Amino acid sequence: MEYISKIWLQKPTALNEIAYILGLDEITLFSTEDIVGTIKYKDKTILVLIHLSWGEIDRVQKIKVYTQYVADEDTDELDNIFVNRLRDAKLLIDT
Numbered sequence: 001m002e003y004i005s006k007i008w009l010q011k012p013t014a015l016n017e018i019a020y021i022l023g024l025d026e027i028t029l030f031s032t033e034d035i036v037g038t039i040k041y042k043d044k045t046i047l048v049l050i051h052l053s054w055g056e057i058d059r060v061q062k063i064k065v066y067t068q069y070v071a072d073e074d075t076d077e078l079d080n081i082f083v084n085r086l087r088d089a090k091l092l093i094d095t
Helices: 015-021 072-088
Strands: 002-013 025-029 034-041 044-056 059-067
Touching: 002 015, 002 044, 002 072, 015 025, 015 034, 015 044, 015 059, 015 072, 034 072, 059 072
Parallel strands: none
Antiparallel strands: 002 059, 025 034, 034 044, 044 059
8 A cells, every 4th residue: 555645624524424525435444443445547446545543433633545556646646636525525624
């Protein structure tokens, strides 16, 4: 897994709602309070892990996002996709 970004949320949000907003499919929640799912990207299915970094499972305040290894130029593009989806949902704290 490759670290993509850390994201602070504007308001506490349930982890499963964050996964839905990010467009993840095939979601699995682990007892470690991490969630894994897949996303279609450039005609490939990419594995995505969202780590609950601060808060509680139903009131997440900060997440860390990891993906399976992708090319370096795709890392920034994926980060932008995730950030924009959270921004569109009015969940992102712009810094």
